[in-house]
Amino acid sequence: MIYIDGNNLTIEGVNAVANSMEKVAIAESAYAQIKKSKKSLMKILESGKPVYGVNTGFGSLLNVNVDQKNIVQLQINLIRSHSSGIGDPLDIATVRSIMVIRANTLAKGYSGVSQEMIEFLLFMINENIIPVVPEYGSVGASGDLAPLAHIGLAMMGEGDVFYKGKIQKAFNVFKNFGKEPYRFGEKEGVALINGTSVICGILALELKKSEILIVEAFGSFALSFEGLSGTDKAFSEWALASRPHAGQQIVGKAFRTLFAGSKIVENANKEKVQDAYSLRCAPQVYGSVWDTLEYGRKVLTIEINSATDNPLLMDGDYISTGNFHGEPVAMISDFVAIAMTDFGNIIERRIARIVDTNLSKLPPFLINDYGLNSGYMIPQYTAAALCNVNKTLAHPNSADTIPTSANQEDHVSMGTNAALKLIEINKNVKSIIAIEYLLGAQSLEFKKYEPSRPTAEIYMKIRSIVKPLVTDRPSTGDLLEITKMMDDNQFYEFVLEKANFLK
Incomplete structure (x- = not known):
């Protein structure tokens, strides 16, 4: 078992998860910081202050304010719009590598995401439900937006995944587990896709x-x-x-x-x-x-x-x-x-x-x-x-x-x-x-x-x-x-x- 806390993941650990199907869990020491960061985000939102990508648009749309009632829909729209990759799918080991690195960075506790979001990523890794991620689409800044969005799309049940040797609809695979697709909360979409985890993976x-x-x-x-x-x-x-x-x-x-x-x-x-x-x-x-x-x-x-x-x-x-x-x-x-x-x-x-x-x-x-x-x-x-x-x-x-x-x-x-x-x-x-x-x-x-x-x-x-x-x-x-x-x-x-x- 590889335990992630945002501070101690090794290259050997990543390779073990990617190639040897090692299981992954959140380290007990990481939960407090994850919860603290989420609480901090909600407090800021309650104040009404504009927070980029949370109650504003993205990229050059940063000055467009988003109504409070739409901030969850904003994250869903983000994942859908940014799922724009093209080319052959990255191989399963590479996507597993990307996913564990992304989960580790989120577990560091600076991103304002819920522990449930990180645990959903780990559920997919541990059950080998691996998103289909086209190889091209990232320019390596603002994060690896397109490829990471395809991971988010699968989490939402709207994308495709590799499972048991073939490509299947993520929604159907989750259904077989008796599990609902993940619904991104405030900031969680942008937190998932705005990072260097594809390069690193x-x-x-x-x-x-x-x-x-x-x-x-x-x-x-x-x-x-x-x-x-x-x-x-x-x-x-x-x-x-x-x-x-x-x-x-x-x-x-x-x-x-x-x-x-x-x-x-x-x-x-x-x-x-x-x-x-x-x-x-x-x-x-x-x-x-x-x-x-x-x-x-x-x-x-x-x-x-x-x-x-x-x-x-x-x-x-x-x-x-x-x-x-x-x-x-x-x-x-x-x-x-x-x-x-x-x-x-x-x-x-x-x-x-x-x-x-x-x-x-x-x-x-x-x-x-x-x-x-x-x-x-x-x-x-x-x-x-x-x-x-x-x-x-x-x-x-x-x-x-x-x-x-x-x-x-x-x-x-x-x-x-x-x-x-x-x-x-x-x-x-x-x-x-x-x-x-x-x-x-x-x-x-x-x-x-x-x-x-x-x-x-x-x-x-x-x-x-x-x-x-x-x-x-x-x-x-x-x-x-x-x-x-x-x-x-x-x-x-x-x-x-x-x-x-x-x-």
């Missing part, structure tokens, strides 16, 4: 995936490094410590552990002065990517435990804030996208090197009977194509802004698009890593010296599902098998153990 999953991909790529690096007879002299502790970036140190330590006892590396240390950058500079590049993810983790953890709607309430006071602006996590989404794109670039350079007989001293395209056979010529093309896609996607969305709501909202973050593109970039990097696993294992078929024990074990894992390439065959099936192993975290868990990574 996507980023919480993709940041974790990025971390896993880096660790998995240690294993593919081990194969190609030994296949290319790399020298590990550049990984010496004192040399790396002379430039004490944290990521560089922990990656270098992992590499030293992975290559300990390798006869291939011992021989290379005697014969080679230095390697090409894609081998020699791996601690610096991998370390920089890891440091980027660590920074992203820090920013994202703050954001998922922040009050991000508007206005916020505290002890009878209310303020129209800018906390809904997605810039902090928009920039992190772009930063991680750039880092993971370059991560794929360095892997592709080793793939290109390993099939080039002039650079690798291995048979052309890793096959003995070349000419008649093309061997692994084309997987490098595939890696190059994926890198090109990533380079196109890596353009920072947060560098753009298009004003909305008749220029009342004249600077936006575009953070949701930044987070969405990271999904595609990570998929492509995963495939590039799978290609390095495939070709790296084949490269060891031609070595006369023994690799390190960890490298040999990684090789045997590959060979348990993929036979050595002797004559041409389609490689797509072999890559899919390796990808399945990655999906099962086989390489991730092995590298964590064998490389003593992060220990």
Whole structure:
């Protein structure tokens, strides 16, 4: 059970709810602040003061007053009007991630919502009644309005949900539970949709995936490094410590552990002065990517435990804030996208090197009977194509802004698009890593010296599902098998153990 209180939700907790169906409840400590905030809102409304989005219109309609008798209808109209997304639905895990983060921010107790509203969100999570949320429509400021509105529409029984493997009408699903749809009270509609939870929900999953991909790529690096007879002299502790970036140190330590006892590396240390950058500079590049993810983790953890709607309430006071602006996590989404794109670039350079007989001293395209056979010529093309896609996607969305709501909202973050593109970039990097696993294992078929024990074990894992390439065959099936192993975290868990990574 994950208990939310607005202050202590972790990225691991979000992933547990999203991917492992962990149940969620409000922490006992949060109830008092939730009730206090709701009471504060009602007191302000009784005074007759204008409160943005509660008894006024929205966006550039902020100066239009709404009669007291219509303030509940205002919230219902808001959800309906803002449910304007388009595109394919976000996957169930992503929407679960968004929902738990939104519930956590509301539980922080600055939003004036009822505990019943938060509990209804948690009911949907715990029963796996997941709103259908189109992927496009948010500009990442004024909150993730359109996608979060689709969650609200489902809560009202007017939208669609994923339930038991198919899309159904939310009203019918609630009816089967003997439960009435939720009726939003004062401010609750705007509190739901005015925040950064969609950016954060996507980023919480993709940041974790990025971390896993880096660790998995240690294993593919081990194969190609030994296949290319790399020298590990550049990984010496004192040399790396002379430039004490944290990521560089922990990656270098992992590499030293992975290559300990390798006869291939011992021989290379005697014969080679230095390697090409894609081998020699791996601690610096991998370390920089890891440091980027660590920074992203820090920013994202703050954001998922922040009050991000508007206005916020505290002890009878209310303020129209800018906390809904997605810039902090928009920039992190772009930063991680750039880092993971370059991560794929360095892997592709080793793939290109390993099939080039002039650079690798291995048979052309890793096959003995070349000419008649093309061997692994084309997987490098595939890696190059994926890198090109990533380079196109890596353009920072947060560098753009298009004003909305008749220029009342004249600077936006575009953070949701930044987070969405990271999904595609990570998929492509995963495939590039799978290609390095495939070709790296084949490269060891031609070595006369023994690799390190960890490298040999990684090789045997590959060979348990993929036979050595002797004559041409389609490689797509072999890559899919390796990808399945990655999906099962086989390489991730092995590298964590064998490389003593992060220990």
